[in-house]
Amino acid sequence: xxxxxxxxxxxxxxxxxxxxxxxxxxxxxxxxxxxxxxxxxxxxxxxxxxxxxxxxxxxxxxxxxxxxxxxxxxxxxxxxxxxxxxxxxxxxxxxxxxxxxxxxxxxxxxxxxxxxxxxxxxxxxxxxxxxxxxxxxxxxxxxxxxxxxxxxxxxxxxxxxxxxxxxxxxxxxxxxxxxxxxxxxxxxxxxxxxxxxxxxxxxxxxxxxxxxxxxxxxxxxxxxxxxxxxxxxxxxxxxxxxxxxxxxxxxxxxxxxxxxxxxxxxxxxxxxxxxxxxxxxxxxxxxxxxxxxxxxxxxxxxxxxxxxxxxxxxxxxxxxxxxxxxxxxxxxxxxxxxxxxxxxxxxxxxxxxxxxxxxxxxxxxxxxxxxxxxxxxxxxxxxxxxxxxxxxxxxxxxxxxxxxxxxxxxxx
Amino acid sequence: xxxxxxxxxxxxxxxxxxxxxxxxxxxxxxxxxxxxxxxxxxxxxxxxxxxxxxxxxxxxxxxxxxxxxxxxxxxxxxxxxxxxxxxxxxxxxxxxxxxxxxxxxxxxxxxxxxxxxxxxxxxxxxxxxxxxxxxxxxxxxxxxxxxxxxxxxxxxxxxxxxxxxxxxxxxxxxxxxxxxxxxxxxxxxxxxxxxxxxxxxxxxxxxxxxxxxxxxxxxxxxxxxxxxxxxxxxxxxxxxxxxxxxxxxxxxxxxxxxxxxxxxxxxxxxxxxxxxxxxxxxxxxxxxxxxxxxxxxxxxxxxxxxxxxxxxxxxxx
Numbered sequence: 001x002x003x004x005x006x007x008x009x010x011x012x013x014x015x016x017x018x019x020x021x022x023x024x025x026x027x028x029x030x031x032x033x034x035x036x037x038x039x040x041x042x043x044x045x046x047x048x049x050x051x052x053x054x055x056x057x058x059x060x061x062x063x064x065x066x067x068x069x070x071x072x073x074x075x076x077x078x079x080x081x082x083x084x085x086x087x088x089x090x091x092x093x094x095x096x097x098x099x100x101x102x103x104x105x106x107x108x109x110x111x112x113x114x115x116x117x118x119x120x121x122x123x124x125x126x127x128x129x130x131x132x133x134x135x136x137x138x139x140x141x142x143x144x145x146x147x148x149x150x151x152x153x154x155x156x157x158x159x160x161x162x163x164x165x166x167x168x169x170x171x172x173x174x175x176x177x178x179x180x181x182x183x184x185x186x187x188x189x190x191x192x193x194x195x196x197x198x199x200x201x202x203x204x205x206x207x208x209x210x211x212x213x214x215x216x217x218x219x220x221x222x223x224x225x226x227x228x229x230x231x232x233x234x235x236x237x238x239x240x241x242x243x244x245x246x247x248x249x250x251x252x253x254x255x256x257x258x259x260x261x262x263x264x265x266x267x268x269x270x271x272x273x274x275x276x277x278x279x280x281x282x283x284x285x286x287x288x289x290x291x292x293x294x295x296x297x298x299x300x301x302x303x304x305x306x307x308x309x310x311x312x313x314x315x316x317x318x319x320x321x322x323x324x325x326x327x328x329x330x331x332x333x334x335x336x337x338x339x340x341x342x343x344x345x346x347x348x349x350x351x352x353x354x355x356x357x358x359x360x361x362x363x364x365x366x367x368x369x370x371x372x373x374x375x376x377x378x379x380x381x382x383x384x385x386x387x388x389x390x391x392x393x394x395x396x397x398x399x400x401x402x403x404x405x406x407x408x409x410x411x412x
Numbered sequence: 413x414x415x416x417x418x419x420x421x422x423x424x425x426x427x428x429x430x431x432x433x434x435x436x437x438x439x440x441x442x443x444x445x446x447x448x449x450x451x452x453x454x455x456x457x458x459x460x461x462x463x464x465x466x467x468x469x470x471x472x473x474x475x476x477x478x479x480x481x482x483x484x485x486x487x488x489x490x491x492x493x494x495x496x497x498x499x500x501x502x503x504x505x506x507x508x509x510x511x512x513x514x515x516x517x518x519x520x521x522x523x524x525x526x527x528x529x530x531x532x533x534x535x536x537x538x539x540x541x542x543x544x545x546x547x548x549x550x551x552x553x554x555x556x557x558x559x560x561x562x563x564x565x566x567x568x569x570x571x572x573x574x575x576x577x578x579x580x581x582x583x584x585x586x587x588x589x590x591x592x593x594x595x596x597x598x599x600x601x602x603x604x605x606x607x608x609x610x611x612x613x614x615x616x617x618x619x620x621x622x623x624x625x626x627x628x629x630x631x632x633x634x635x636x637x638x639x640x641x642x643x644x645x646x647x648x649x650x651x652x653x654x655x656x657x658x659x660x661x662x663x664x665x666x667x668x669x670x671x672x673x674x675x676x677x678x679x680x681x682x683x684x685x686x687x688x689x690x691x692x693x694x695x696x697x698x699x700x701x702x703x704x705x706x707x708x709x710x711x712x713x714x715x716x717x718x719x720x721x722x723x724x725x726x727x728x729x
Contacts, residue, residue, distance in 0.1 A: 043550030093675070103566050104523045108534060108544055115542030117534045122628070135629045137522060137589055138567060139717060151675050155717065156596055159520060159567035159588045167585060171600075195546040203559040261583050263516060263575045268484060268563055277581065280512060284583070399572030401584055 004176045005245045005410065006253040008088070008238030010081025010187075011350045012074045014050030014231050014337050018081065023354050029365035029382040031215035031336045033229050038070075038193050046202045047211040049193045050218075050231030050338025062144055068136055069105040071232065074343070075141035075189025078234035082185060083149065086238035087250065090150045094182040096175050097142055097152040099236070100164030101190050102342035105136045108196065141189060153181060159342075162302070163261070163397035164188050165235065166345025166405050170259030172239050173405075182244075187236030190342035198230060204269060206306060218339075219366040220303030220332035221310045221374040228304040231338025235346035242410070252410040254356045257390070258291060260284025264400030271309055271396060275316030278302075281402035282320045282392065289406045293321045296328060296406070297388020298355055300348050301376075302396045303332030303364070304339055311373040313394065318376070329384060330376045332364040345395035349405055352393050355386035356409040415606045418728060419665040420657050421505065421650030422701040423498030423616075425491040427643050427688045430469035431498060435688075435698075436705045445688045447641055453624055461631075463622025464643030464689030466491070474498070478577045484563045488521060489570035491646040492618030496574040503650035505612050508660055511581040515610035517601035518571035518586050519594025521619030521693035522626050529564070533557040570618050574648070582610045588693055589619075591682070591715025595673040595696040598649075598723070602671045605651045612656075616648030616697035621690060635716050636690070640680075643689025647697035649704070654728065666704040667726045676720035682713040696721040 011018065014032025015025035025032065032050045041047050058066055058073050066073030079099075083089070091097060113121040139157040146155060158164045158171070165188025172184030192201065201207050208217050208227035218229040245252055262284060264277035271278065286293060302313055318325045333351045340347050355361050361384040370378060389409040396402045422432040427445030429435035438445075445464050453461040472479040474494045482490060500506060505514060537553035539545040563569050568586045575584070585600050587593035594617040601615030621630060621642035630636050657664050682695050684702070691698055695713055700723055703711035711723045 039546055041550065043547045044554075045550075102568075106523075106565075108530075108537075108549075111530070111534055112538060112542075112544040115538055117531050135522065135625065137629070139589065139593075151718075153675060154596065154673060155592070155675070155719065156587050157589070157593060158586065160584070160586045161566060161568045164568075171585065195549050199549060199554045199557075200562040200565075203554055203557060204562055261585075262512070263572075263581045263584050265511060265575050265579050265581045268569070268572065268576065280581065397568065398566060399568045400575060401568060401572065401586070 001177050003242035004173050004239050004256045005242040006237050006256065007240045007245050007250045008082040008086025009253055009350055009353065010078035010085060011235045011347065012052055012078050013233040013347055014052055017054045022350065023358065025336065026333065026351055026354050026362040027360055027382060029363040033215045033217055033338050036193060039195050044198055044202060045209045046198050046207045048214065048217045048229055050229060051193055052232055065136060065140055068107055071101060071189050071191035072136065072141045074191060074232065074234040075099055076144050078187060078189060078236040079145045079185060082236040082238050088238060091152045091185065092150060093153045095152040096154050096172055096181040096184040097145065098156040098158060098168045098172050098184065098186040099142050100158035100160065100168040100188040100342050101138055102161050102164060104138055106196060160401045161397035161399055162341055162344055163395045163401040163403040164342040166349065166395035166403035167261060169237060169346060169349055170403055170405055173256040173259050176239050176241060184239040185236060186239065187234065188343040188346035189234035190340050191232035192230045192341050193232045201230060216366045218305045218335050220305045220335050220364055221314065221370055221378060222367045223369045223371040225305045225307060225310060225371060227306050229338040231340045233340050233347055234343050235350040246412050252412065253353055255408045255410045256405065257408045258285040258289025258406035260288055260404045262402045266400055268399055271312040273312060275312045275319060277400060277402050278313055278316035278396055279319050281404045285404035285406050294324055296390055296392045298361060298386060298391040299328055299330045300352050300391065300393040301330055301332045302394040303334050305334065314374045314376050326377055328377055329361055329379045331362045331379050333362050335364045335366045345403060348393050352391045352407050355391060356407060359386050361386045416654040416667055417602050417605045417651050418654045418657050418667045419649050419704045420652055420662045421499035421503030422665060422705055423495035424647045424698060424701050425466060425495050426645045426698055427464035427466055430467050432701060432705065436702065439702060450622060450624055450627055453627060462641060464641060466644055481573065481577060484560055485573055486564040486570065488618040488620040489573045491644060492570045493573050493577055495616060495646040496578060496614060496648040499648040499650050500578050503662060505650055506579060509612045511579045513582055513611040514580045515582040515601065515604050515613045516571060516575050516580045516584040517597040517613055517615040519597045519617030519693040520567050520570050520586055520588040521621060522589045522629060523565040523567060529558065529561055580614055590693060590717035591695045591713055591721060592673055592717040592719025594693050595719065595721030598696060598700060599671050599673055601651050602668055605653060611652060613651040614648055615651060617694045618646035619691055619693040620644040621692045639685055640690045643691050645691030645694040645698050647694060647701040649701055664728045667728050668723055669726045670724040672722055674720050676714050676718060678714045678720065680714055680716055692716065
């Protein structure tokens with residue numbers, strides 16, 4: 001089996017766009033969470049989120065869709081950045097394009113006519129105005145990328161909720177390793193920072209309403225954690241065979257060495273309290289990497305800041321790494337970015353590049369005191385050096401989908 | 413014989429029948445499924461605003477003690493779970509394989525909750541001037557909303573409900589929302605079984621393209637040209653290695669000799685459309701299920717995403 005390298009990375013996040021800005025914030029523990037400005041949220045119980053602050057000069061075809069569904073623009077930009085980073089100016093038959101996200105965006109305003117929900121009229125208006133988007137399908141970003149860069153050998157849109165971003169990278173890794181493609185452009189994009197997204201998750205009780213905490217509202221593993229904070233953004237990677245990339249003198253950001261997935265089959269919204277699904281995902285990734293647990297030197301958790309999720313993940317980590325979890329430094333970057341849902345796994349894989357490339361760990365700056373059952377070797381302060389070479393990133397999704405990636409430093 | 417991938421279970425809910433047996437029998441008899449005007453669109457003057465309809469069936473009965481979960485399900489999830497249950501029962505997958513060794517590889521269609529489920533939320537959010545207000549959505553619209561609505565629009569929920577009801581705990585991938593994506597899920601299922609990543613794969617899709625809101629999008633996007641009458645449908649197949657099927661004495665419907673998805677410049681094509689409608693994401697799974705049951709040598713379709721699904725099938729003697 002051939003080895004797989006990351007040769008390009010594009011990141012759009014609440015703590016910076018582009019690898020340099022993203023790394024800078026991660027390194028310093030700078031939060032991108034704050035009051036929601038995307039819409040008037042005064043009547044919502046949830047009023048904080050991790051918003052992308054940058055503005056973008058999108059092509060007209062992208063800008064038109066992004067006006068309704070911003071995540072499409074984020075995914076598009078992350079793709080362009082990743083391709084540019086890898087020195088690619090087109091996509092061809094030997095390339096897999098695999099992007100992940102969570103849920104379609106609907107424009108509810110378009111359903112209302114003269115004071116009532118009027119589907120007939122909304123249909124009439126929709127049909128008379130081809131520019132009027134009522135529903136944005138999940139594959140829109142991939143379609144826009146292929147219009148600009150050419151058609152890949154296979155285009156996939158992954159919709160595995162919070163596990164989507166990690167699944168795309170893991171699948172791309174397996175496709176390159178299995179010699180089915182020579183290149184994979186893969187990652188996740190999402191934005192739920194809109195009235196329906198915030199409202200929907202608020203209804204499910206998954207988000208903190210501790211709005212007064214501002215940039216410290218998301219507190220993974222803390223005793224006072226009160227729920228997740230939504231974020232938005234994207235991360236896309238270019239994967240190639242390592243030996244080929246090295247022979248061509250391409251910069252290699254990291255090597256992907258393992259991927260595993262599992263299902264809880266326990267509940268639609270709550271994790272298996274024993275952490276069985278999460279543990280099996282990590283074990284599958286370790287097996288895939290032919291790695292023993294002690295070979296992992298850092299973990300970036302899923303760490304949402306919800307009471308049950310964090311406790312279950314900590315339990316699963318202690319179970320899988322029973323002989324030494326106390327020595328493995330653990331970061332939780334949602335404390336700074338918020339939960340990017342379909343993009344989270346990819347953005348957190350990008351966060352894993354920081355220790356591998358620059359030898360420093362991202363912190364969990366909002367952790368004051370670990371909650372009951374959340375005992376791990378948490379990295380709280382910025383500047384924590386990293387001397388290992390192998391990192392593991394967890395992503396656990398609504399519906400019970402779990403995915404784990406393992407990345408390794410490339411010293412070639 | 414090692415690594416041969418065979419089909420030992422097929423489940424379907426299609427406009428031609430509420431089970432795989434019914435669908436196969438109706439197809440063999442040359443029947444065409446029933447289509448009706450889409451009620452919510454009548455009077456709008458949309459040409460061809462009709463959809464194929466499912467035969468009456470009792471999902472509660474089909475799902476047994478899991479009927480309590482129906483309240484969490486979109487219409488697509490209901491028919492997906494019913495189809496998956498039928499396939500799992502036929503292959504006796506639960507009894508024969510550890511949950512961790514069963515994988516789930518699925519396609520899912522455009523989100524399409526029933527419009528009436530959004531009515532309380534929308535109507536509570538309309539201001540005095542008759543326009544939709546996000547301020548009022550937060551103030552009273554959310555309170556009027558059934559919290560379960562979120563579960564009905566999340567794209568991964570129909571397959572995840574299959575996982576939950578059937579106790580599937582292994583490797584998984586979910587793609588959407590068009591035919592090529594489900595085709596890719598079937599390819600991944602085949603590969604996972606062939607390469608030993610799982611011992612059994614539950615693979616398929618459910619879609620409910622005849623929902624009014626979905627119809628609007630499909631029409632708007634120009635995806636209902638020609639005979640493209642939308643239809644609801646679901647199919648799941650059970651894949652396993654021939655060795656395990658023969659060891660356990662299971663009926664083998666056929667062998668999948670080759671399966672792939674490729675970029676295609678061809679126009680959309682689906683051999684099932686004239687008789688059971690365009691089922692979009694569900695089409696490759698229904699096609700594969702029908703083909704393997706009817707002994708066709710291949711299953712092929714080209715989807716709205718410009719990708720072709722192709723499976724080469726062989727009888728097993």
